[in-house]
Amino acid sequence: MSKSLQAIRGMNDILPEQTPLWRYFEGTVARLLDNYGYKQIRMPIVEFTELFKRSIGEVTDIVEKEMYTFEDRNGDSLTLRPEGTAACVRAVLEHGLTGGGQPQKLWYIGPMFRHERPQKGRYRQFHQIGLEVFNLDGPDIDAELIVLTWRLWGMLGIRDAVKLELNSLGTSESRGRYREALVEFLSAHLDKLDEDSQRRLKTNPLRVLDTKNAETQAVLVDAPKMADYLDDESRIHFEGLKARLDAAGIPYVINPKLVRGLDYYSKTVFEWVTDKLGAQGTVCAGGRYDGLVEQMGGKPTTGVGFAMGIERLILLLETLEQVPDEISRQVDVYFCAFGEAAELAALALSENLRDQLPNLRLQVNAGAGSFKSQFKKADKSGALYALILGDDELAQQVVSFKPLRGQGEQQSIAFDALAAHLATCIVQG
Ligand code: ATP
Ligand code: MG
Numbered sequence: 001m002s003k004s005l006q007a008i009r010g011m012n013d014i015l016p017e018q019t020p021l022w023r024y025f026e027g028t029v030a031r032l033l034d035n036y037g038y039k040q041i042r043m044p045i046v047e048f049t050e051l052f053k054r055s056i057g058e059v060t061d062i063v064e065k066e067m068y069t070f071e072d073r074n075g076d077s078l079t080l081r082p083e084g085t086a087a088c089v090r091a092v093l094e095h096g097l098t099g100g101g102q103p104q105k106l107w108y109i110g111p112m113f114r115h116e117r118p119q120k121g122r123y124r125q126f127h128q129i130g131l132e133v134f135n136l137d138g139p140d141i142d143a144e145l146i147v148l149t150w151r152l153w154g155m156l157g158i159r160d161a162v163k164l165e166l167n168s169l170g171t172s173e174s175r176g177r178y179r180e181a182l183v184e185f186l187s188a189h190l191d192k193l194d195e196d197s198q199r200r201l202k203t204n205p206l207r208v209l210d211t212k213n214a215e216t217q218a219v220l221v222d223a224p225k226m227a228d229y230l231d232d233e234s235r236i237h238f239e240g241l242k243a244r245l246d247a248a249g250i251p252y253v254i255n256p257k258l259v260r261g262l263d264y265y266s267k268t269v270f271e272w273v274t275d276k277l278g279a280q281g282t283v284c285a286g287g288r289y290d291g292l293v294e295q296m297g298g299k300p301t302t303g304v305g306f307a308m309g310i311e312r313l314i315l316l317l318e319t320l321e322q323v324p325d326e327i328s329r330q331v332d333v334y335f336c337a338f339g340e341a342a343e344l345a346a347l348a349l350s351e352n353l354r355d356q357l358p359n360l361r362l363q364v365n366a367g368a369g370s371f372k373s374q375f376k377k378a379d380k381s382g383a384l385y386a387l388i389l390g391d392d393e394l395a396q397q398v399v400s401f402k403p404l405r406g407q408g409e410q411q412s413i414a415f416d417a418l419a420a421h422l423a424t425c426i427v428q429g
Contacts, residue, residue, distance in 0.1 A: 008124065008125075009118055009124065010116070010118030010122075010123045010124030010125065011123065011124050011125040012123060012125070017328075018314075020327045020328045020330070021314055021317065021318075021323055021327060021328075022310070022314065023327075024323075024324065024327040025156070025310065025313060025314060025317070026109065026129075026310075028152070028155055028156065029109075029129050029152060030109075032148060032151065032152055032155065033107050033131070033148075036105075036144070036148050037105055038105045038106065038107045038131060039104075039105065039106055039107070040106070040107055040108065040109075041088060041091060041106045041107070041108050042108060042110070043081075043084070043087040043088060043090075043091050043108060043110075044081075044087070045080060045081055045110065045111065045113075046078050046079070046080055046081070047078070047079060047081055047086070047087050047090065048076065048077065048078060048079075049067070049069050049077040049078060049079040050077070051079075051086050051087070051090055051296075052067060052079055052081070052082060052086050054086075054295070054296060055085065055086035055089065055264060055292060055295070055296055056082070056083070056086060056264070057204070057264065059200065059203040059204040059207070060204070060207070062082045062083070062114060065115070066082060066114040066115050066116055067079050067080075067082055067113075067114070067115065068080040068082075068113045068114075068115060080113035081112055081113065082112055082113055082114045083112055083128070083130075083307065084108050084110070084112065084128060084130040084132075084307060085130065085132060085264070085289070085292070085303075085305060085307075086296075088106060088108060088130070088132045088305075089132070089292060089293055089296055089298075089303070090296070092104065092106070092132075092134060092293075092298075093293065093296065093297065093298045097134075098134045098135055098293070098298070098301050101135050101301075102135060103133070103134060103135040103136050104132075104133065104134045104135065105131070105133050105136075106131065106132050106133070106134075107129065107130065107131045107132075108129070108130050108132075109127070109128070109129045109130075109310075110127065110128070111125050111126070111127050112125070112126055112127070112128050113125055114126075119279075119280070120277070120278060120280060120315070121277050121278070121279075121280025121309075121311060121312045121315055122280050123311060126309060126310070126311050127309070127310040127311060128307040128308060128309060128310065129307065129308050129310060130286075130305060130306065130307035130308075131145060131286075131305050131306055131307075132303060132304075132305035133145070133303065133304050133305060134293070134301050134302065134303050135301055135302060136302065136304070137290065137302040138237075138240065139237050139238070139239075139240030139241035139243075139244060139268070140240070140244065141304060142237075142241045142267075142268045142288060142304055143240075143241055143244035143245060143248070145286065145304065145305070145306055146164065146241075146245060146250060146270060147244075147245075147248050147250065149272060149284055149306070149308070150164075150248070150250050153272075156313075156317060156322060157317075157320070157322040158274075158313075158316055158317065158320055158322055161274050161275075161276050161316060161320055162272045162273065162274050162283060162316075163251075163252075163253065163272070163273055163274070163275075164245075164250065164251065164252040164253070164270060164271075164272055165252070165253055165254075165255040165258055165270060165271045165272075165273060166241075166242075166245075166252050166253070166254055166255065166258070166268070166269070166270045167226065167254060167255055167256060167257075167258035167259070167268075167269050167270070168226070168227070168230060168234050168235075168237070168238040168267050168268060168269070169206075169226060169234075169259065169265055169266055169267060169268075169269055169287070170226060170229065170230045170231055170234040170266065170267065171231050171233060171234055171266060171267070171290075172266060172291060173231060174229050174230055174231040174234060175206070175226075175229075175266070177229050178206075178224065178226050178229035179205055179206060181224040181229065182205050182206070182208070182209075182223060182224055183201060183205050185222075185223050185224055186201050186205065186208060186219070186223065187201065189219045192215055192216070192218075192219050193208070193213075193215075193216050193219065194211065194213035194215065194216050196211065196213070197211050197213065197216045206259050207259065208220070209223075209257045209259045210257070210259050210260075220257065225256045226256055227254075227256055234266075234267050237267055237268070238267070238268065241268060252270075255271075258270070258271060260285065260287055264289040264291065264292040264295070265287040265288065265289055266287075266288055266289060266290050266291055267287070267288040267290065268287050268288040268304065269286070269287035269288070270285070270286060270287060270306070271284070271285040272284040272285070272308075274316055276316060276319050276320065277312060277315055277316060277319065280312060282309070282312075283308055283309055283312045283313050283316060284306055284307070284308035284309070284313075285306060285307065285308075286304070286305050286306020286307060287304065287305075287306070288302070288303070288304040289303045289304065289305070290302040290303065328382070329382045330361060330382065331361050331362075331363045331381040331382050331383040332360060332361040332362065332383060332384055332385065332422075332426045333360065333361070333362045333363070333383055333384070333385045333386070333387060333422065333426070334362075334363050334365065334377070334378035334381050334383035334385070334386050334387070334404075335349075335350055335362060335363070335364045335365060335386075335387045335389070336365050336371075336374040336375065336378060336386055336387065336388050336389070337364075337365060337388075337389045337390075338371065338374075338388075338389070338390040338391070339390065339391055341391070341394060342389045342390055342391065342393070342394050343368070345389060345394055346364060346387075346389050347364065349389075349399070349415060349418065350362055350364050352419070353418065353419055353422065356419040356423075357419055357422060357423060357426075360422065360426065363381055363383065365377060365378070378404060379404060383404055384403065384404060384405055384407070384425070384426070385401060385402065385403055385404060385422075385425065385426075386401075386402045386404055387399045387400070387401060387402075387418075388400035388401075388402060393412070396412070397414060397415050398412040398413060398414050398415065399412070399413055399415065399418055400412055400413075401413050401418075401421065407425075
């Protein structure tokens with residue numbers, strides 16, 4: 001196939017054999033979020049470029065080098081969204097969802113786009129589920145966000161493989177004081193910093209803490225710590241969060257170098273990391289962004305949220321072999337019919353079964369075929385039972401009911417008793 005007719009590097013098809021696991025994952029999260037009282041919001045995939053520059057920050061990896069930006073036919077600069085928070089805040093402001101200080105607990109799911117080097121767990125189109133909470137400023141809601149992810153890891157069977165890292169970035173004032181101290185320290189070690197960090201020292205010094213460069217990391221060991229510069233308000237907030245995590249029995253480690261890649265965070269930041277996926281170990285990350293809404297032109301409105309990377313969590317489920325067996329079986333019953341008259345009767349009967357058993361997963365054979373070939377297809381479909389209708393059965397107004405996975409003998413069942421019989425055999429989801 002010529003290259004221009006292939007998918008773009010780093011943008012993946014999710015194939016039929018993979019979608020059951022995606023749907024299981026997405027369904028599990030959606031049910032959990034419903035149960036915690038979060039409401040789904042759906043934003044466009046494309047926004048004005050300015051939105052991301054203003055919210056994420058000009059001097060971040062995302063805005064500096066990862067965005068898919070293009071001019072549309074009107075000459076407007078548009079960008080495929082690299083993350084969800086900016087668009088969510090935009091939508092909330094545009095529709096007055098936080099007007100009068102009313103709280104909002106929102107979530108979204110969908111594709112995000114970043115021009116990064118594709119590798120395992122890092123793609124150019126990837127998917128996130130994100131939560132954003134507005135107008136609740138206490139540590140109780142920060143704790144709820146973490147508690148519900150902990151529950152999710154439990155439901156998915158991956159709790160033992162993830163670790164919670166926490167930090168507090170303080171208010172913008174205390175962060176300012178810390179920034180000064182950090183700049184002073186790093187300036188004294190300028191020659192040992194990598195090129196990126198030297199540049200960031202001038203533009204966005206806190207981001208130096210996030211460096212992946214080993215030599216710079218060595219310098220950072222003795223750097224001033226944010227914890228020593230925290231204002232009282234942030235310290236009390238952070239203590240409140242830790243007390244709640246302790247009460248809920250959720251283990252965590254404080255990582256003073258955790259600053260996150262986006263500019264808008266304040267107070268709480270956290271990441272769930274795993275050592276099972278190599279370099280791409282962060283599966284869920286977020287924090288508080290109390291200044292963002294105002295920075296984007298709204299009234300002062302506190303915010304806190306996180307996003308999880310679906311591809312990485314799917315990889316983790318596969319790596320840990322936590323893929324439930326039953327999710328890939330999509331057919332309960334396979335209907336084989338032989339000859340035109342039987343096919344017509346099978347169609348009518350099938351539609352009647354669907355009326356009576358709305359959750360029945362029934363696949364009707366298509367394309368006719370010999371007894372042997374239809375049976376092969378029935379078996380391959382994964383169905384638990386085959387229904388067989390030929391001239392003999394038709395004459396007697398019965399269907400042969402054949403268990404395919406060794407649950408009993410073949411038997412004849414009258415047309416009008418079929419639905420009741422299937423109802424007893426199949427667990428209705
Ligand atoms: P990283 O440090 O791995 O680049 P990030 O800090 O850029 O992550 P966020 O913007 O916080 O990531 O996004 C939240 C989550 O989305 C990440 O923890 C990760 O699970 C997932 N994610 C981010 N970028 C990608 C990507 N390019 N491919 C797949 N998943 C991603
Ligand atoms: Mg990144």
